[in-house]
Amino acid sequence: MDETISLSACHVAEDRGIVRQSPRPENLRNAAYAAQFDWRTIFYDVYRSGPEVVLQGPPFLNFLPMLKAAEGLRGKFRPLWPKARLVDRSKGCEIRLRHDGDTLLLDGALGRFDITVQPDLSHLFAGRRVIHTLSRNNDIRWIKDWIAFYAAIHGADGVLLYDNASTAYTLGELRAALEQVFPDMAVAVVDWPFIYGPQGGLAGAVDGRETPWDSDYCQTGSLQHARFRFLRRARSVLNVDIDELVLSSRERSIFAETEASKAGFIKFGGSWISSANHRAATPEDCRHGDFLLRDREEQEICPPKWCIVPDARHDAKYTWSVHNVFGSPHNRTLSPEFGYRHMKGISNSWKYDRWERASPDPARFVEDPDLRAAFERSGLIVAEAAAR
Known part of the structure; x- marks a missing residue:
């Protein structure tokens, strides 16, 4: 663009x-x-x-x-x-x-x-199936793989990426790299340099006491901005991070099913995929396709994400937020068909060290067959993983 x-x-x-x-x-x-x-x-x-x-x-x-x-x-x-x-x-x-x-x-x-007064840019994504995220210093190779996955598996044809003050590359470098690889997709990169905000829960704990999630404005702000300036006329919108890959148990598109749903909204849970891998990939060279293993010992829960059909009737009542669409009567319902894989290895470990340095012992780690199948369909699985 x-x-x-x-x-x-x-x-x-x-x-x-x-x-x-x-x-x-x-x-x-x-x-x-x-x-x-x-x-x-x-x-x-x-x-x-x-x-x-x-x-x-x-x-x-x-x-x-x-x-x-x-x-x-x-x-x-x-x-x-x-x-x-x-x-x-x-x-x-x-x-x-x-x-x-x-x-x-x-x-x-x-x-x-x-x-x-900046212009209305909703024409850029009119009629498109759009993946949206807020990103900071995620490697460009990860962003390319993320887009390629959603294009191949779900039929995404639009990408709206908000960059939160990355220092690893310029916005121009990122935009040029994505437009070169995805010339037929609507791609927009927005400079969003605002303070992310204090954490809540245990991450913001005081003397061991959890704190409320009441001061982290930046990411919800980016979603609301995207919604009203860019995405009012989009066909449907999926809110996921670069390390999150949505799968259907029936190999269906999250966009198509959201558009066909009565609510125009699907919310879904997630599960972790370990950074343990058979290729001995490192944080410096890893790709999404390196990671196929679930950790039997994993206990951390992944909060839900969502896909929606924008509707002007909900402008004041609904709030698009990171894990919820507040105000929607369907916000409490999780899809039994869709879920996302949260890739521990696709991270700069900005919050905590997510890298698993143990060898992939089969007694502890089990392969996710649905994820393998999706990687194979999208062409993202690495040769070493495919050979096993």
Whole structure:
């Protein structure tokens, strides 16, 4: 795609002395929290989505009264015939504004912002079956294999990748590599350089106590941005990471079945595939096709992922999030047919070391036959693995 994708992000300047209020009490913030929290982003982007301009960011919290009072929005939220409306979500907010111009001036306590309203880019993926992910420093060979798998096994013909400040390559290098290998697919790479946010659960624990998942805004923000700026007209959308490969027990397409479903939505669980492998692959040279083995001792649970048909009727009610589509009455139901394989070896181990250094003892490891079959159909299985 030749389209240059820009964002109109807005941040509070440090000299304003104003920061976003944290939703987490101080006694539940560990030593890393302050450096990981997004204190200053007001809007990730300001863009046109259909007839409206969307000002989208993390939760506005204490920023909201100052936004409503700012020149450009003042008086727009009036009860009768409002020109602006707020969509308030747990991990993000949108102001939806009736505005015909290509620029927007906001001036108030948070600062003065002369904003370019970015264009609606939903035409790029209209009618496409799109895989979407947020990625940081995943090797380009992994990204190519991931796309090739979904194209061959599920009929994907669109890729929307949000890059979260990768340092291993430039966006131009990544985009060029993908467009060269997949010339017939709609491919877009979006620069999404925002702070990822503090972890919750045990990863954000304080004195051994789990903490809430209340401050990680970046990835949900990327999903909502993708949904409204790029994917409103997509045929269907699959939300999975580079290390996640969806399989059907009946060798069917997740896109086709989601499109045919009454709900227009399928949610599915996952299971781990060990990094143990017969090729003696290393983190530096491994590919998806190296990994076929389940660990009988594995106890960690993989949270669910989902595929959906975008529907404008759900714009305010539903929230696309990493493991859920909140607001959907079908969010609690997991498909008995579809599931994903979570590849431990396809990782930079940014959260913890996922590499299995033990030899693949058959008493401990068993091959996943469905994964092997899918790799063989997609041409991704490595020669050493295929020979066993």
